[in-house]
Amino acid sequence: MVVKDTVLDFVTNYGYYGLFLSLVLGIVGLPIPDEILMTYCGYLVSQSVLNYWFTLLTALLGSMTGITISYWLGRRLGLPVVEKFGRRLGVTEARLAKVNGWYARFGKIVLMIGYFIPGIRHVTAFAAxxxxxKYPPFALFAYLGGLIWTFTFITLGKSLGVHWAQVSEITHRFVLWFVLLLVVVGLALGLYYWRKRKV
Known part of the structure; x- marks a missing residue:
């Protein structure tokens, strides 16, 4: 894949700056393989090319910046942008309709789990x-989701080391279900303790 090789070379050459810029552009809508990128950066951490904590911070700031840009594009420009540039950024009316349906069923939690669905993460912010x-609840759920997302893939790459490439293209499928399970368990525990306090 030409895009994948280009992005990985870009990060290899420009380090933290390359990671930040790639994540911003990928989340806004360019076809950048974000999960593979972060798993690769985790591998670079395992080889002592990058620092683990700086890599996590850079990835988090990149994801926060990209998701915030998508949010403000949706808030300020809305449907005209979709009609004019949507296909180039992957924000089609069909995807917006799908995400709006998810919002109706699951609420703001979609902002958190949307990171783990390629081609959807930027649409969730645009739809929001x-x-x-309002920006405060958007930021709470979107930035928390970004933290979980970046931590998951960078730590995964660090743990896998030289084997990162063998599984990086399929891990997002399993990680999504793992995160969904965590969210469901967290919501169930929260509901349980809330009801217990009401009694």
Whole structure:
């Protein structure tokens, strides 16, 4: 894959700056393999090329910046942007309709799990902006999701070391279900303790 090789070379040559810029552009909508990129950066951490904590911080800032840009594009420009540039950024009306349906069923939690669905993460933020979701709740769920997402793949790459490439292209499928399980368990525990306090 030409895009994959280009992005990995870019990060190899420019380190933290390359990681930050690649994640910003990938989340806004360019076809950048974000999960593979972060798993590779985790591998570079395992080889002492990058520092683990700086890599995590850079990835988190990149994801926060990209998701925030998508949110404000949706809030300020909305549907006209979708009609004019949507296909180039992967924000189609069909995807927006799908994400809006998820919002109706699952609420703001979609902002957290959307990171783990390639081609959807930037649409969740755009849809949140279009729906006029207030910035504080958007930031809480979107940035928390970004933290879980970046931590998961960078730590995975660090743990796998030289074997990162063998599984990096399929891990997002399993990680998504793992995160969904954590979210469900967390919500169930939260509901349990909330009801217990009400009694």
């Amino acid at each position: 902006g279009m729906s006029r979701m």
